[in-house]
Amino acid sequence: MVQRRFPILTHGVMILLIILILFPVVWVVSTSIRRDEAAFSTKLFTSRVTLQNYIDLLTPEKNVPVLVQELQNLISRVKPYDRITQQRSREMIDKYIKRMESYFDETETRHALAKQSFNNISIKMQENAEKIKSDLIESLKKLSETVQTNVPRISLNDSYAAVLYEKLQNERFNSTTFNILKQDLESLTGYQIDNADTYVQALWQLSEIYKTKVGLYVEEFKIYDKKLSELNFVAQELNKRISTLQSEVLTTNLFLSEAILPEMKSLSEVFQSLVDLKTKIYATTTLSMIPIDDSKMLSTAQGLLEEILSTLNILRAYVDYEELVKILTTLEKTFTEIINRDESITKKAQYNQFLELYENLRPRLERVLMQTKEIFEETGEKIILLRNLNEKYVEIQEEIKEKSLRKSNLESQIKEIGESLTEYRRYVELQLFKNQLGERIIAVGNIKSLSSADLTRYSAVLTFIRNFANSYEFKDQISSQLSKTVSDLRWIEEYRDFLRRFENTSKNLDGVLASCRALLKDFKTSYEGLLSISFSGTFVRSDVLTRLSDLVAMEFSSKVKADMTVASRRAGILMDKSPLAFLKNDYKRIDKQLYRIDNIWKQKPKHYFLNWVLNSIIVASVVGVITTLVCAVAAYPFSRMRFRGRKYGLLSFLLIQMFPAVIFMIAIYNLLNFLGRYVTFLGIDTLGGLIFSYLTGIAYNMYLMKGFYDTIPPSLEEAAIVDGATRFQSFYKIILPLARPILVVVFLLVFIGTFNEFVVARIVLQNVRNYTYALGLQTFAVGPYETEWGLFTAAALLGMMPMVILFLSMQRFLVSGLTRGAVKE
């Protein structure tokens, strides 16, 4: 069997899995004791630990900003200080002033301590400048060696020549790069290069190779690129013109359909009725004295007819104006009829009227026809242009497509070539780097001390290496050595910044502290008067305190805090990274002192952690006790007696237990809302209301209790009843004591369940002070606190520990209890 043969393997796998699974817990523990801002740190764990988060949660310290606020409250007699006597106020103010002074003193001493360590560090660093330098040179040399041994071997072929040309084409004779690569160049060309002429000749030679190898492709690519951009430009221009044209055409169409078409239509109808009139005139009998002259009508009608026909001719070229065509066709017919007249009509008297009407209408039709024709002359051109442009556009698009295909082909070809040249390029880059590194090493060797100028030089070396490391794209020994060197030398930057930050901190802290002391002194001498005024019933605030508060809130954070936290962080890094390991304790001390000073002065978020925990415990205990008692009593008859409704009672209990309390929330919320109007302590946003809504959990627990009662032999009660006890007495005096374990278990289960409940509490509670632990913890985790992991994880751990211990201690019961319902004994 596998397990017998590889028990170690099983253990190993189990341990590994457990570590993986419990990692979130480990994370909570480790993050809760971190001193740095874990969310922004690049490290998973850190050695800078503190219990400050727990202190902030459990015994929040009245630090400087809080004290200032409290003093102000005392002066203004704001809650909770609105009921105390003047004497007491004075005492408290004195006490707070004393405490504030002690904070100032503490800041001073801690600052002095930090300074001491700081001086020690800079002295030691100076003393050991030589050692630091040699260490540095050593690691640089190591890097150099690694590069030397790992430079790829290459053959001096055309590919190499092409790469060389790339590198050298913009270099002058005798430049550094040239000098480094000179030897290779000479062996490639086969002759000595010791003056500019031979260099030019050699470059020309290389350029020929480059051209055949890479250059031709590159040039063609460039040509295509240029052509493509030109084509794209043309296409864009075309597009622009098309869109202007198309909007013009659309406007004309609109005019046609909205203005011309209706008019034409009505005219056509009118002329049609005119024709009808004419046919009727034939039948009239009244004759005119002389034959009416209609030659003018005939000629104009003829003209109009021709006009109509020609317009129709134009229009028939387009599909889109069918309606207009239809109308014109009708008009054409109408006019043919108008012209087509019998001579007899000229004798009729009414013919005159017909002619008059015709003459009235004629100009309108003429005008409309003219307009239509004009429009079409213009639009026709546009439409043709549009068509042409469209064709052109399609052509260009196709060309673009073709060209870009070729371009991307070329691109991939170039890329391929480039890849074949990678090794050579790497070789050249490394050669160059090696040489430059050598120069840097020599330069570093000339540095004598550790002044700030020297640090700048060191820093330049680091930047140089880091830049190369960033541009070096390969994963090999060189790259790992590079990143190792960068991390070895990181202390240079950290140290430089640390020096600057600490000096700034030091300088500004003294200033701020001095002004704080002065203000506090002012306050000390002046507060008596203010207090008397305040106690005479007038609302006052101390200006001195307002200024002090500004000083702490604004000046301190702008001048000191930023530098101080960075200095502290740098010290934390230098603890492990410093080139002189024995300075670790000094850095640690500085870090510690600065952290403490920060805690004295910084504005901390206000929270009610202890209130929350207390609320949770109250709610969970009360719910636990009530549920346990109610269930203990209710389960008894179900276990011992037979009565109507027993089976369905149990079943409905079983069913009800499946519905979580949340599902009733709408109703219970409204119930609480209603109750709160009359019974204050049962309303929304009260603990009473929350307890009330948690009492839904009796069904499940009653079932559990009944199960346990079933295991107690009934003979015990029977004996008691024989001895004269009532039924209730036998329950109360025999069953309940025996069932004590299950009572405890049910209580604990309900307690845990209630403590762990979130959603119902979220609905019922609104005020931050009334929150339970669960809701409070959420406030640590959302919004502005999303990245403040310290307080959150500490609070999480504090809530988690007791629950886990409670749970694990009940493990045995849980395991057997859970399966009891299913496993039949």
Add this chain to the structure above:
Amino acid sequence: MKKLMKLFLWFFLLLLNISFFWMTAFLIQNRYYELGITFAVLIFLIDFFVFNPKGYPYRYIIPALVLLFILVLYPIYFTIKTAFTNYGTGHFMPKEEAIERLLYSTKYTYIVPSNEVVSYRVFMAYDGINPTDDFIILFSIDDQIFISKKPVPVRRKGRDVILSEGILQRIESETFLYEGQRFKIVPWPSLFQEIKLLTTEGKSYKLFYAFDDQLLDINAPYFKTRIAQTHLANTDFIEPFSGKKYALRILPDGSWGFVRIERLYRLAYEEVYEDGRMKLKMILVNNVTNQRVQEKDGVFYDVNDKGEEIFLVGFIDYIGRKNFIRIITDPRVTGPFLSIFGWTFAWAALSVVLSLSVGLPFALVLNDPRLRGRNLYRTLLIIPWAIPAFISALVWRNGLLNETYGLFNKFLLPLFSLDPIRWFNDPFWARVGVLLVNIWLTFPYMMTISLGALQSIPVELYEAATVDGAGKLRRFSRITFPLLMTVIGPLLVSSFAFSFNNFTIIFLITAGGPPIPGSVTPTGYTDILMSYVYKLAFQAGTGQDFGFASAISIMIFLLVGTISLFNFKFSGAFEEVGR
């Protein structure tokens, strides 16, 4: 002793009866009929159980019954009732209350133009140097002086005062009787502006605030916040002879003064023809325009002179099956709803299946008695289950899944050169994220029940199988797994039903998000039905829709109830209960 006990019990029963009867009467009077009936039924049952010897077993259940009636049965009834109403934002009060507010709330009044000059002064009884809330107001209305003490609420809804009234009494002499107390004005005779003090038996009221007295401006904040807003906001001061009403308003010049007001609406009746008879119907009429107030979709509207409808107040109205129909027919509701519906089942099923498939292998390993340190392993593995779920959810959300700072995106994924995962904004990964956390939380439970069940499988079966030449895999698939399933099957179904409604993790990690686009209700890709209900009913910002939420609650009731009943059937709970 025994007698005393009995006496005490009878007394207690009497007290219970009285209080329940009172509550029933009170609730019904306040139109909470259902709750009133609940109490009536409860007290009837209690009395029946106590006085009927056959009811003896039931006496034990009384406390449980009270809780179940109020916290389970009534809520179920309430939920069903609400599902057929429009109860929610804008429709919070019953129609009767809405009418009452329209008729009596200060909001619905108008200022009567008049030439009266009304000014007032507030006189305050002090407690030492502190002002109290015992005050008297003197009014000067057209050079006549009136007095009113602190107004008394005349109409209220619970602790909400809809209307208070103060009765004005005219003062004609230096001393006068008011509310049975003799008051004296100091100094007298004087102009209204010169009165400094009001004294009565053992008490005096000092001049505290007057809007036209600069020297008293220092008291303005106290007057405005503590006196005006709490005692004068919904108040009419009535002059009993003329019946004129005065109320405090912020005047156009920014000062707080009293003006004559009148109610904007009045009750009227119109004749309607219904069921073949003329009947009278209650309507509300605007006193100024004499237009009747319109009633539409559970809202009262007033119509102004331009014919525009002005929203007045909404009330809870019966709207039939509209909420249910909306789920099916409104495309902006149906699509997201179906997505949520599907995900609810997927969430519950995947939670159970995946956490079982993590828990079971552990159980199999830990079940081997030859493995040393089994108890330690088991204890360690149970820890995720032991940690309160909300803590785990928050820890995962903030520390591990956070898109910018979380361990996954900052440390783990770059290790394999993978792109950061958008745990909260990508629908797929958000679902994976919540599932992952839920599996982490619940696999120990699965492991524990599997372990318990494995231990109940008799060893002889394995021995026999081994003798018959069955391999390890065959033994697992033919013996272990089937027997395991018969034992833990019902528990798995329970677990399914539990996950079905368990949205704490979803709520804390993604809050249901990322939101489903194009939905009119607050929906998200990781929302399950229960969290959807929660969002509909309680999420701030989107408005509350209790009616619609209740409709969906009913669907959850039915689904969970069905699943559970099937589970009882298959697990033999019916027989067990019958024993």
